[in-house]
Amino acid sequence: MSPKVQPSKALIYIASMCAIIFWGMSYIWTDKLIAQNIPIFYFVFVRIFLAGFILFLFNTAYARIKRIQKQDLGKFLLLAFFEPFIYFICETYGLKLTGSPTISAMVIATIPIFSIGAGVIFFKEKVNGLNVFGILLSLVGIVLVAMAKGELGEHFVWGIVLLMVAVISEVGHASITKSLSGNYPSQTIVMYQFLIGSVYLLPLFLWKGLDGFDYEVYFDGDVWYPIICLAVLCSSLAFSLWVSTIKNLGVAKSSIFSALIPVAAAIIAWIIGHEALNQRQWTGIAISTVGVILSQYTKKK
Numbered sequence: 001m002s003p004k005v006q007p008s009k010a011l012i013y014i015a016s017m018c019a020i021i022f023w024g025m026s027y028i029w030t031d032k033l034i035a036q037n038i039p040i041f042y043f044v045f046v047r048i049f050l051a052g053f054i055l056f057l058f059n060t061a062y063a064r065i066k067r068i069q070k071q072d073l074g075k076f077l078l079l080a081f082f083e084p085f086i087y088f089i090c091e092t093y094g095l096k097l098t099g100s101p102t103i104s105a106m107v108i109a110t111i112p113i114f115s116i117g118a119g120v121i122f123f124k125e126k127v128n129g130l131n132v133f134g135i136l137l138s139l140v141g142i143v144l145v146a147m148a149k150g151e152l153g154e155h156f157v158w159g160i161v162l163l164m165v166a167v168i169s170e171v172g173h174a175s176i177t178k179s180l181s182g183n184y185p186s187q188t189i190v191m192y193q194f195l196i197g198s199v200y201l202l203p204l205f206l207w208k209g210l211d212g213f214d215y216e217v218y219f220d221g222d223v224w225y226p227i228i229c230l231a232v233l234c235s236s237l238a239f240s241l242w243v244s245t246i247k248n249l250g251v252a253k254s255s256i257f258s259a260l261i262p263v264a265a266a267i268i269a270w271i272i273g274h275e276a277l278n279q280r281q282w283t284g285i286a287i288s289t290v291g292v293i294l295s296q297y298t299k300k301k
Helices: 009-035 040-061 070-098 101-108 111-123 129-146 156-180 186-209 221-249 251-258 261-271 279-295
Strands: none
Touching (some): 009 221, 009 251, 009 261, 040 070, 040 221, 070 186, 101 156, 111 156, 129 251, 129 279, 156 221, 186 221, 261 279
16 A cells, blocks of 8 residues: 655645635625625525535545544534534624724634644644744734724624634634544545534524525625635635645644735735735735744754
């Protein structure tokens, strides 16, 4: 039996950045749905179910479906509970309640701080002083990029609390993913994650998601275009790439890329003309890039 071929570091980093770019774009598409007053439980459920179904078709076509082993069933149930169930609900409602996508992105960007502890404690991952300095440097850059003037939502504090819950759930999601990644292909893990997650979300979809249902509004092209983009690019593809990232880089080092989501969102918004970046924000992007490089540095023996 031939040994498994390990992907090169370059491919791992490319996969990581592709996932981050898709997640950066997800802020724009999610904002569009919220602006149209589409219920959160409607588009979150449809997004997750579509993503799981697409991966089911893909895995079936390429004979990649692997049955969940009995000892791993609890892990998969907990994985789906952390993300998509808890994470997407808390992140989306947190974004809505704070009234500020930039501040929301800053809170989500604290994921590496919590992930370092999880990686070191549970998986004995090696993190040196330069890695820690790089992570802190990246967070400084993110603050420069994300901080912007704007009105705070009426329920701002509750929004921050929900976003912190989302951060903790993401750390739990990454930790469980790491423990499963050695026994299951990336697409299989994400498929089960989303299909189980859609079962969790189904009662909320039926109870709140269909509240005031209007066929012409809910099935309009302006609603389904961002939902399909979220399902295919930001869920099916991005999460499959992210599982590979966690598997090869570990929980602590992979999490620093997730901290670049607000930076990616800001650049994308600038490219499509949604937002103009000032000199301070460009400086923050440069600092964050240097921080990521330092966070990935490993001394050669």
